[in-house]
Amino acid sequence: AQSVTQLGSHVSVSEGALVLLRCNYSSSVPPYLFWYVQYPNQGLQLLLKYTSAATLVKGINGFEAEFKKSETSFHLTKPSAHMSDAAEYFCAVSDNHMGGAQKLVFGQGTRLTINP
Amino acid sequence: DAGVTQSPTHLIKTRGQQVTLRCSPKSGHDTVSWYQQALGQGPQFIFQYYEEEERQRGNFPDRFSGHQFPNYSSELNVNALLLGDSALYLCASSFEGYEQYFGPGTRLTVT
Numbered sequence: 683a684q685s686v687t688q689l690g691s692h693v694s695v696s697e698g699a700l701v702l703l704r705c706n707y708s709s710s711v712p713p714y715l716f717w718y719v720q721y722p723n724q725g726l727q728l729l730l731k732y733t734s735a736a737t738l739v740k741g742i743n744g745f746e747a748e749f750k751k752s753e754t755s756f757h758l759t760k761p762s763a764h765m766s767d768a769a770e771y772f773c774a775v776s777d778n779h780m781g782g783a784q785k786l787v788f789g790q791g792t793r794l795t796i797n798p
Numbered sequence: 799d800a801g802v803t804q805s806p807t808h809l810i811k812t813r814g815q816q817v818t819l820r821c822s823p824k825s826g827h828d829t830v831s832w833y834q835q836a837l838g839q840g841p842q843f844i845f846q847y848y849e850e851e852e853r854q855r856g857n858f859p860d861r862f863s864g865h866q867f868p869n870y871s872s873e874l875n876v877n878a879l880l881l882g883d884s885a886l887y888l889c890a891s892s893f894e895g896y897e898q899y900f901g902p903g904t905r906l907t908v909t
Binding site (some may be wrong): 685686718724725726727728772776784785786787788789790791 | 802823831833838840841842843846854855888890892897898899900901902903
């Protein structure tokens with residue numbers, strides 16, 4: 683069974699500082715990996731995805747993530763935090779195959795707070 | 799191009815009642831998945847519909863059922879509501895089950 687562990691339920695950084703949100707996954711098959719962002723009282727917005735191409739994935743809003751198979755990790759980073767980055771972030775994993783049922787398995791989420 | 803839409807936005811029900819939530823997928827998408835997000839938790843997969851059939855199901859009781867219509871829209875039905883069913887219900891659509899786009903969700907409160 684697939685699973686995702688997000689280390690740190692709450693991360694706080696200063697505006698302009700590096701953002702690092704940690705995600706480790708467990709999967710018996712090569713995974714697809716995703717980061718989603720959720721703003722208060724809204725649905726989920728896809729930030730970026732890994733689908734077995736380049737291991738360094740660039741997403742929207744200046745975020746990127748690196749797939750490290752040896753560490754089973756897919757950490758999310760942004761060089762310089764902005765106040766608008768304050769939100770809940772979810773890492774998710776799904777099976778790596780097209781055309782089939784690909785349920786997403788989510789982590790518990792990390793709430794990112796940006797200090798002025 | 800409209801994204802995924804869900805209705806209603808908010809809903810308050812009493813224990814034991816039944817509820818129906820609705821989802822219209824993004825244009826061109828043929829697959830609809832439903833997720834339950836309890837307060838402070840990550841979303842949990844309920845089930846997925848493709849070609850009007852339930853293709854995969856998560857660990858939810860039979861009180862949770864669904865339907866997909868020929869226009870790919872979908873309904874989630876929950877019978878015999880429990881207090882623990884209070885959550886944000888998210889619908890996601892995709893083409894061939896690949897990249898999923900989420901709607902804004904329906905907030906269900908059971909009293």
